[in-house]
Amino acid sequence: MRAGAHAGTLASLAQTFLKASDAHAIERFLRAGHHDQAAKRFCERFSERQFPLEYAHTERGDLIVELAGGIQHEGWGENWQEWGDLWSLKSVFALSWALMEDPYDDEYFEDDALGEEQGSPDRLCDEARAVIADVAKAPARELFEAVPPGGFQAHHLSTRFTGTGWEPLLWAAPWLWRTSGNPFLDRDDDDYPEPEPWSASGVFYLTAQYREALRIMRAVDGFDTWLLHAPAERTRAVVQAAMGAPSNRISTLLDLPIADRHAGRHCPLHMAPAP
Secondary structure: OOOHHHHHHHHHHHHHHOOHHHHHHHHHHHHOOOHHHHHHHHHHHHHHHOOOEOOOOOOOOOHHHHHHHOEOEOOOOOOHHHHOOHHHOOHHHHHHHHHEOOOOOOOEEOOOOOOOOOOOOEEHHHHHHHHHHHHHOOOHHHHOOOOOOOOEOHHHHHHHHOOOOOOHHHHHHHHHHOOOOOOOOOOOOOOOOOOEOOOHHHHHHHHHHHHHHHHHHHHHHHHHHHHHHOHHHHHHHHHHHHHOOOOOOOOOOOOOHHHHHHOOOOOOOOOOOOO
16 A cells, blocks of 8 residues: 555656656556566666666565655765775775875874884875885885875865866765765765655756766776876876966866756656555
């Protein structure tokens, strides 16, 4: 009975966001009382057409209820603690962290006993620089001599890296810190906040953000491969770029800004449950 109360809502969602053939198939499932099959078909087809949905821990009959309650999408957010330690990160993440001011700048680590030459615990960005130094086979002090001890401010790097080959570095560390601003990169697999209400503008916005997340992930992965071909040379080059003049370019990784106009303006669809 609880699942049946949401059949009308699911049928309206299918008509609004899927092809007519898929919507008709879902309606046939609903008329036959196969609510789980209808809900699964909707998730599959919607994920292929717009962006991947993910509703966790649903029992039989619950998926259609969760669907009617709002949008829950996949997330690829991670933080450094879930990777074990910085030494297990791809080099692109360590280099981004080594350059960028950490939003959690009070994060320190220290051994059980500090060495005589070490008067204070290291910052996490110092550990990131040590990772790059190990990959580059060059002293961290020499590679990052021009970098402020706590890293560059994000805005400083953005004005110099945006629209250039260095742009993936603007996204790598924020992706780890879950501060990128992209709902797919910042959301963890086990993180299920309040669902977004179903609306045409909401789906439009999240579809644009999903495409942006894919471009960012591909760019970050490609940069990592490129970096490892000459890590010392390319680390020095990126530090020089960070010290140089602004690029005055437009990002090549962001989706159309028109999507942002709809953020926060979700107009729920008028969908009444089936009688």
